[in-house]
Amino acid sequence: MTDIAQIEAAAARLHGHARVTPLLNAPLLDAAAGRRIFVKAECLQLTGSFKFRGGWSAISALDPATRGKGVMAYSSGNHAQGVALAAQAHGIPAVILMPSDAPQVKIANTRAYGAEVILYDRATEDRDAIGARLTAERGLTLIKPFDDAQVIAGQGTTGMEIAAQAAALGITGATVITCCGGGGLTAGIALALQARAPGFTVRPAEPEGFDDAARSLASGRIERNARMAGSLCDAILTPQPGEITFPILSRLCGPGLTASDDEALHAMALAFTHLRIVLEPGGAIALAAALFRDDLPDTVIVTASGGNVDPATFRMALDRHAT
Amino acid sequence: MTDIAQIEAAAARLHGHARVTPLLNAPLLDAAAGRRIFVKAECLQLTGSFKFRGGWSAISALDPATRGKGVMAYSSGNHAQGVALAAQAHGIPAVILMPSDAPQVKIANTRAYGAEVILYDRATEDRDAIGARLTAERGLTLIKPFDDAQVIAGQGTTGMEIAAQAAALGITGATVITCCGGGGLTAGIALALQARAPGFTVRPAEPEGFDDAARSLASGRIERNARMAGSLCDAILTPQPGEITFPILSRLCGPGLTASDDEALHAMALAFTHLRIVLEPGGAIALAAALFRDDLPDTVIVTASGGNVDPATFRMALDRHAT
Known part of the structure; x- marks a missing residue:
């Protein structure tokens, strides 16, 4: 709590x-x-x-070995950008899972903050499954948007x-x-x-x-x-x-x-x-x-x-x- | 200096x-x-x-007796609004001389900050003469925009x-x-x-x-x-x-x-x-x-x-x- x-x-x-x-x-x-x-x-x-605050807080609270492997977020919006810039400033990888129909400018901005953006099809693909596979394969830590x-x-x-x-x-x-x-x-x-x-x-x-x-x-x-x-x-x-x-x-x-x-x-x-x-x-x-x-x-x-x-x-x- | x-x-x-x-x-x-x-x-x-800074500085630097009589400014723009709000916050009158063809929203905003707006015709009236008469009659102090x-x-x-x-x-x-x-x-x-x-x-x-x-x-x-x-x-x-x-x-x-x-x-x-x-x-x-x-x-x-x-x-x- x-x-x-x-x-x-x-x-x-x-x-x-x-x-x-x-x-x-x-x-x-x-x-x-x-x-x-x-x-x-x-x-x-x-x-x-304000999402940058939460992203920075969560990333900076990780132990250095865990943090160094990188973070992941699911978001097409403000949380994506907050996590991406906070990760970039920490010098760690960020993977952001975004729906392929997200606005181009949001995808471009998230990439401009240094994140790897992975697109998925909302209609045919399971975001949580893709996220779980990537976090397991790469040792990424999921940064949740609020909970x-x-x-x-x-x-x-x-x-x-x-x-x-x-x-x-x-x-x-x-x-x-x-x-x-x-x-x-x-x-x-x-x-x-x-x-x-x-x-x-x-x-x-x-x-x-x-x-x-x-x-x-x-x-x-x-x-x-x-x-x-x-x-x-x-x-x-x-x-x-x-x-x-x-x-x-x-x-x-x-x-x-x-x-x-x-x-x-x-x-x-x-x-x-x-x-x-x-x-x-x-x-x-x-x-x-x-x-x-x-x-x-x-x-x-x-x-x-x-x-x-x-x-x-x-x-x-x-x-x-x-x- | x-x-x-x-x-x-x-x-x-x-x-x-x-x-x-x-x-x-x-x-x-x-x-x-x-x-x-x-x-x-x-x-x-x-x-x-930034004009509010200069307006406040000039008004607050006046001796109280002079300040109490009020201030004047010539402006249809940011200086007018800066002087008007600074005067209102000091509890003193402000008279702003504005051309009668100034945008209505600027006139309205200056009045909303408590100033008395006096309009003059750019083509036929002499702003400086009107200003000189008003400052003399009312004992107003002219707040210049920069000099x-x-x-x-x-x-x-x-x-x-x-x-x-x-x-x-x-x-x-x-x-x-x-x-x-x-x-x-x-x-x-x-x-x-x-x-x-x-x-x-x-x-x-x-x-x-x-x-x-x-x-x-x-x-x-x-x-x-x-x-x-x-x-x-x-x-x-x-x-x-x-x-x-x-x-x-x-x-x-x-x-x-x-x-x-x-x-x-x-x-x-x-x-x-x-x-x-x-x-x-x-x-x-x-x-x-x-x-x-x-x-x-x-x-x-x-x-x-x-x-x-x-x-x-x-x-x-x-x-x-x-x-």
């Missing part, structure tokens, strides 16, 4: 390697929202999302930074809204804030129709999403909360929030105008909840968890919502 | 009010450039540009941060490229780095065809631009270097650099993709020079000095250059 000591140890390993991202705010954004919103800009993290104690500890360093940055601003109580997929970031932040800012409440935000965490928190057991496609927020679509993350969420988090795809696009446009940061839809869902949901306090902190967005989707946000 | 002591004093006054902006980098941006580029992201400063010692000192705090952030990254020598209009930011950074990072060279970057600073540095005397319109980089178009700023540039800066509007748009697109920040064309000109000019060392630091861009211009950058 991840605890604050593991998060502190991860922070020590990340020091000088991951970026301490700024906590941004803007008076005109607050005016638009009707409340004070502070934005933890993880889109400015290396590789463009791993050291990954959660790495994401939790975001929460340590939020606590310190909020304290420097004199913020003693706030609701912290997280962009929630499998729950690694949410669990890590909740653990860090429990120790470092116990007056804060953590609430996960998810896309409408893909609110497995919210429903799981409400029912007290792990609930699944009915489907896995049909949202712009692809970065945070997961079948269900993790076996390790859910008990942490259940113990520490307030009720889940949701926002629509169009609200996420609107949040992206407001972040463009008032904060001058680039968000992807899944990375804007917490900001969307802070902007458009009602049952929130005067001071809200949100994670802007990723900014790897294709130009067409970004244009859609500007076309619909930027003035 | 501004010196490091004035910059240090400005830094003390700005502490806790202006944001310490991050120095960003991205492996894939470096790969595109063929050199290491670090980006001082002043687009993330309050009001979206003022306290404004330069405020912009120079950017240079102090660059020196500290570069040292933390182990960078001992670099060329620092600044987005240069009237030269306030360039002069302030050059003074700060002379004291804090004497191994660094400062070079101003300007739009092609509006390279008054480059030509002035080459000839050793103040040269004017032939025209004042026809560039996307409106934020940094000035008739000539300042009477106060030019002697500092002449003493401390290396040769000027230029980049085209299309190169600025290309730099905006690369900043979108690899750094996830929003830049305006004038705020991207230093990055464009770092990307597309040849006579530069392996490590370059650039100012990304502003991010107040209209959606149509940003779309143009994405349409032409984002993949």
Whole structure:
């Protein structure tokens, strides 16, 4: 079970390697929202999302002999890039298994971070079987995207930074809204804030129709999403909360929030105008909840968890919502 | 004459009010450039540009009785917003004189920061006469955009941060490229780095065809631009270097650099993709020079000095250059 000591140890390993991202705010954004919103800009993290923290934490925690054989990840998105760059910086091999229909730019970026990308056919091939064979043959260590104690500890360093940055601003109580997929970031932040800012409440935000965490928190057991496609927020679509993350969420988090795809696009446009940061839809869902949901306090902190967005989707946000 | 002591004093006054902006980098941006580029992201400063620093510095340096009567600025852009928010935070009136054909969004934003906006007709009215009358009637203090010692000192705090952030990254020598209009930011950074990072060279970057600073540095005397319109980089178009700023540039800066509007748009697109920040064309000109000019060392630091861009211009950058 991840605890604050593991998060502190991860922070020590990340020091000088991951970026301490700024906590941004803007008076005109607050005016638009009707409340004070502070934005933890993880889109400015290396590789463009918080996933680099978890990747670095997990890789740096391996014993050197194991680490030297290399790591593997299954991902077509932010986790792939985070693991690839963390492995490259450690000077070890990374193998990333990606579906052959993944966007070319994501494949190219992952390769540009030095990873060996192995493509598989979603329709005819078994990803887990390919992964198991490769890890066995090459002695690779699988870095899971969220259900791993050291990954959660790495994401939790975001929460340590939020606590310190909020304290420097004199913020003693706030609701912290997280962009929630499998729950690694949410669990890590909740653990860090429990120790470092116990007056804060953590609430996960998810896309409408893909609110497995919210429903799981409400029912007290792990609930699944009915489907896995049909949202712009692809970065945070997961079948269900993790076996390790859910008990942490259940113990520490307030009720889940949701926002629509169009609200996420609107949040992206407001972040463009008032904060001058680039968000992807899944990375804007917490900001969307802070902007458009009602049952929130005067001071809200949100994670802007990723900014790897294709130009067409970004244009859609500007076309619909930027003035 | 501004010196490091004035910059240090400005830094003390700005502490806790202006944001310490991050120095960003991205492996894939470096790969595109063929050199290491670090980006001082002043687009993330309050009001979206470094101008807030100079506005705050000048206003906070006034004696309280003078300050209480209020301040005035002539500007339709970033200086207007920087002065307006700095005045609002000090609880004093701000009057901003803007041409009546300024974009509505800039007028609205300046008003949203609490300023009284007074519009004048560029064709028929004399801005300086209106300004002189208002300052006399109301006892306002004019905050100049660049040719003022306290404004330069405020912009120079950017240079102090660059020196500290570069040292933390182990960078001992670099060329620092600044987005240069009237030269306030360039002069302030050059003074700060002379004291804090004497191994660094400062070079101003300007739009092609509006390279008054480059030509002035080459000839050793103040040269004017032939025209004042026809560039996307409106934020940094000035008739000539300042009477106060030019002697500092002449003493401390290396040769000027230029980049085209299309190169600025290309730099905006690369900043979108690899750094996830929003830049305006004038705020991207230093990055464009770092990307597309040849006579530069392996490590370059650039100012990304502003991010107040209209959606149509940003779309143009994405349409032409984002993949």
